[in-house]
Amino acid sequence: MSLPSTPAATDPAPRRARGRPRKTADERDDGNRRQALLREAARLFRQHGFAATSTRDIATAAGMQSGSPFYHFDSKEALLAAVMQEGMERALQRQQAAIAASVEERAPEPSDCLRVLVRSHLDVILGPDSDFIPVMLYEWRSLAEAQRSEVNRLKDAYEGTWVPVLRALHDSGELRGDPSLARLMLFGALNWSVQWFDPARRASLDDLADTALQLFLKDPA
Numbered sequence: 001m002s003l004p005s006t007p008a009a010t011d012p013a014p015r016r017a018r019g020r021p022r023k024t025a026d027e028r029d030d031g032n033r034r035q036a037l038l039r040e041a042a043r044l045f046r047q048h049g050f051a052a053t054s055t056r057d058i059a060t061a062a063g064m065q066s067g068s069p070f071y072h073f074d075s076k077e078a079l080l081a082a083v084m085q086e087g088m089e090r091a092l093q094r095q096q097a098a099i100a101a102s103v104e105e106r107a108p109e110p111s112d113c114l115r116v117l118v119r120s121h122l123d124v125i126l127g128p129d130s131d132f133i134p135v136m137l138y139e140w141r142s143l144a145e146a147q148r149s150e151v152n153r154l155k156d157a158y159e160g161t162w163v164p165v166l167r168a169l170h171d172s173g174e175l176r177g178d179p180s181l182a183r184l185m186l187f188g189a190l191n192w193s194v195q196w197f198d199p200a201r202r203a204s205l206d207d208l209a210d211t212a213l214q215l216f217l218k219d220p221a
Helices: 030-048 055-061 076-105 110-126 132-142 145-160 162-171 179-196 205-216
Strands: none
Touching: 030 055, 030 076, 030 132, 055 076, 076 110, 076 132, 076 145, 110 132, 110 162, 110 179, 110 205, 132 179, 145 162, 162 179, 179 205
8 A cells, every 4th residue: 555645845934033023233233323423423513513513424423324324313403402312311320320429438418419519510521421511502502492301301300419409508508699599600610611621731620629619618628
């Protein structure tokens, strides 16, 4: 008795991958590419200004094709808003880390807290990789009104940390002047240092922080 005939063997159908499809190399690198664009955009916006910097300039500096920025951002204005948002997020992270480190050592006095905030802010605007916040200082008016809301939210959270510290210093008699006005004056003085600070000169960021406290506080420690 003969065996029943069987159909010709065929290659098994490929199994469908479970879960999310595997990302391509380009897709896996999207986060790095976006960060590269933000970093180079911040540098060029600070050096040459928003109006004088093209997306082609930014793409070239980041080692990408001229149209690559538009894969991540709808427009040059959206890229500018992202630079400012990234800058404020980094500033908040640095500020929180500086406060946490100071609290670990001992319970700081309000004057100690203010020094930590001032020193951290100077690092944000003058330290390594510090192009982001100066761009916000220079180019705020280049943003559309709708783009400012998220940046303002982060800015308010950043500056809000200073308010109770300044009030405590005022209550103790250590702060000269109204806390709200002192905050505006203090930020104005610190932020203007991006125009004149030269790291090659003798003054360090610690020197700047000490001088700021001497200007605003009575007999700072």
